[in-house]
Amino acid sequence: MQTAIVYYSLEGNTEYAARAIAAELGADTLRINPKKSYPSGGFRKFLWGGKSAVMAEAPELEPYEFDSAKYDRIVFGFPVWAGTVTPPIRTFVQENDLREKRVAAFACQSGNGAQKAFAALKKCLGRDALETELVLIDPKDKPSAENKERLRAFCEQLNAVEAS
Ligand SMILES: Cc1cc2nc3c(=O)[nH]c(=O)nc-3n(C[C@H](O)[C@H](O)[C@H](O)COP(=O)(O)O)c2cc1C
Secondary structure, three states: OOEEEEEOOOOOHHHHHHHHHHHHHOOEEEEOOEOOOOOOOHHHHHHHHHHHHHOOOOOOEOOOOOOHHHOOEEEEEEEOEOOEOOHHHHHHHHHOOOOOOEEEEEEEEOOOOHHHHHHHHHHHHOOOOOOOEEEEEOOOOOOOHHHHHHHHHHHHHHHHHHHO
16 A cells, blocks of 8 residues: 655644654655745734635645555645645645545644534545544644544554555
């Protein structure tokens, strides 16, 4: 089972988790970035990022290399923005045919909204369910035993499919 972790991260929490998951699964990672980056820090990030998320934008991405044929499974990782999936993930889903792939996802948030964000991702993918879902609370900024345990269980579930 070849897995690619495709993620967007504004401030490093999702990236932190993506690296930990990649190490556990032996997966490749692909960080996607919008051509026009969102502001980080201060109130502007909430304003611009929040608006973009609410409008369900699909911003143009910086060029990336992704050979879909190499992978059986995609694990999406994103920060929850305004209770929904982060816009660059929408662009990636629109640009790639993932119909034959297994798809799992993890979301980083500081409060709540991940379930709505997973629903938005599923809608975007045109499927009713994901293989498995993981919610982490700011894993880089607020390391916790709970985050660690959830992450371990998520990887164990994905690895179990691999072994079967
Ligand atoms: C524009 C914006 C909107 C956000 N909206 C939410 C939200 O609706 N719910 C929530 O729990 N956290 C929200 N957050 C917090 C992030 O999801 C959270 O801090 C996440 O761990 C950041 O991941 P990153 O460091 O990879 O960017 C928001 C952050 C930004 C910048």
